[in-house]
Amino acid sequence: MKARIALLVGILATLLLGALAGQAPRVVSAAPNVAASYPPIGNYVVLFAKIRSVFRSHRPPPPYETYELFRKQMTDYGYPDYDNTYQVDYWCRNSDRACLKRKLYHLGAIGRMRYERAAFNEDYDPGPPTADIFQRAPATPRPKFFKPTPEPSYTPLPTIIVVKALYDPDYEIVDVTRDGPLLDVRVEPRRTPMRNRLRELWVDARTLEIEKFNATDRLFVTGDGATKIYPVLFTCTMGRVDGYPVITHIEGRVGGGYADDGKHVTYFFKKIRFPKSLPSWYFDPRDYGSHLDEAPLTGDRR
Numbered sequence: 001m002k003a004r005i006a007l008l009v010g011i012l013a014t015l016l017l018g019a020l021a022g023q024a025p026r027v028v029s030a031a032p033n034v035a036a037s038y039p040p041i042g043n044y045v046v047l048f049a050k051i052r053s054v055f056r057s058h059r060p061p062p063p064y065e066t067y068e069l070f071r072k073q074m075t076d077y078g079y080p081d082y083d084n085t086y087q088v089d090y091w092c093r094n095s096d097r098a099c100l101k102r103k104l105y106h107l108g109a110i111g112r113m114r115y116e117r118a119a120f121n122e123d124y125d126p127g128p129p130t131a132d133i134f135q136r137a138p139a140t141p142r143p144k145f146f147k148p149t150p151e152p153s154y155t156p157l158p159t160i161i162v163v164k165a166l167y168d169p170d171y172e173i174v175d176v177t178r179d180g181p182l183l184d185v186r187v188e189p190r191r192t193p194m195r196n197r198l199r200e201l202w203v204d205a206r207t208l209e210i211e212k213f214n215a216t217d218r219l220f221v222t223g224d225g226a227t228k229i230y231p232v233l234f235t236c237t238m239g240r241v242d243g244y245p246v247i248t249h250i251e252g253r254v255g256g257g258y259a260d261d262g263k264h265v266t267y268f269f270k271k272i273r274f275p276k277s278l279p280s281w282y283f284d285p286r287d288y289g290s291h292l293d294e295a296p297l298t299g300d301r302r
Contacts, residue, residue: 001131001237007088009084020101022253023079033074033233034107038148038207038300041144041239044173044176045168045172045173047111047173047176047185048168048171048172048173048185048187049168050208050212051185051201051203052134052168054207054208054209055133055134055208055209055210055245055295056132056134058243058244058245059132060094061094061130061244062242062244062274063070063093063094063095063273063277064091064092064093064274064275064277064278065090065092065094065128065129065130065272065273065274066089066090066091066092066131066271066272066273066274066275066277066278067089067090067092067127067128067269067271067272067273068088068090068269068270068271069085069087069088069090069125069127069266069267069268069269069270070086070087070088070127070267070268071084071085071086071087071088071266071267072085072266072267073085073261073262073264073265073266073267074261074262074263074264076260076261076263077271081261081262083168084261084262086103086104086105087103087104087105087298088101088102088103088104088108088125089101089102089104089298090116090128091278091282091296092118092126092127092128093278093282094128094130094284096117097117097118097119097128097185098283099115099117099127099128099283100113100114100115100283100288100296101114101115101116101244102114102295102296104298107242110298112288113285113287113288113295114285115283116132117182119131119179120137120197120215120217120234121138121197121217121218122135122138122220123227125221125267126217126234126250126267127269129241129246129248129269129272130244130245130246130247130248131247133197133198133213133215133236134168134170134198136195136196136197137194137195137196137197139192139194140300141193150165152249169190169191170189170190170191170196171187171188171189171190171196171198172187172188172190173186173187174186174187178205179202181204181205181206182202182203182205182211182212183202183203183204183205184200184201184202184206184258185200185201185202185203186199186200187199187200187201189196192217193216197215197216197217198213198214198215198216199214199215199216199233200213201213203212203213205241209238209245210238210245211236211237211238212236212238213235213236213238214233214234214235214236215233215234215236215246216231216232216233216234217231217232217233217234217252218230218231218232219231219232219254219258219262221258221260229254230254230255230256230257230258231256232252232253232254232255233252233253233255233293234250234251235250235251235252236249236253237249237250238249241272241273241274242274246269246272247269248268248269248270249266249267249268249269249273250266250268251263251265252264252266252267252269253262279291279294283295
């Protein structure tokens with residue numbers, strides 16, 4: 001009996017080994033190496049995705065933000081343009097960019113409380129310093145009472161198994177060069193160049209934090225019952241406040257054949273702070289009249 005069992009086991013083992021030996025080897029195809037086939041495109045797509053991801057890892061900014069904006073420009077004759085050289089103090093709520101502002105003139109006069117929706121690419125001074133530089137500009141100028149959707153909190157790049165969504169529908173990198181400790185990254189919009197404003201980024205080669213960037217903007221000139229729009233190129237310098245990236249300095253140059261005062265304009269953002277709270281009436285201009293005695297101070301009296 002034991003001999004029979006041993007014989008059957010031997011026969012089954014022989015058959016199994018024979019079947020395995022006769023089975024054709026299974027070939028596992030390696031995943032295509034996109035970077036090997038398209039080195040510039042593959043590397044640049046990943047690089048841009050990482051730069052944007054690092055920037056947005058600091059977002060959204062704190063709920064409240066205050067800052068001083070200093071504007072300076074020259075006349076078309078090369079002299080200081082005092083009418084358009086001034087300081088404006090801002091108290092902002094970042095969820096909807098609603099701001100109370102007060103203007104401080106060069107002779108010391110303080111302007112009344114005004115309401116503004118801080119933004120770039122509009123017919124007023126740019127801001128806030130914590131603006132999302134990857135956000136698309138509006139297709140048309142928006143009224144100051146337009147209320148934007150609150151900015152969502154940052155989440156890492158979406159991952160499905162081991163595939164990461166890295167493609168950017170708005171920009172493509174056209175060149176990358178080394179500039180000392182920085183990478184000089186030139187980009188072009190894939191679509192709607194007026195709305196996708198970035199043109200060049202200087203990022204830390206180690207951390208990919210943005211240190212400086214070039215972006216387009218617009219100058220609105222109203223006269224004779226019409227408004228003419230001129231293209232502007234902003235060169236913006238970045239800094240850090242409490243770990244958040246902020247714009248500290250802007251050099252703007254107007255193109256499109258513009259030849260009047262302010263062809264070259266300079267902005268400085270100073271005393272950028274993130275208070276824990278601000279009075280709610282700061283963000284409703286209908287309440288300004290009943291709080292004249294509580295108006296926030298400007299300049300050195302803040």
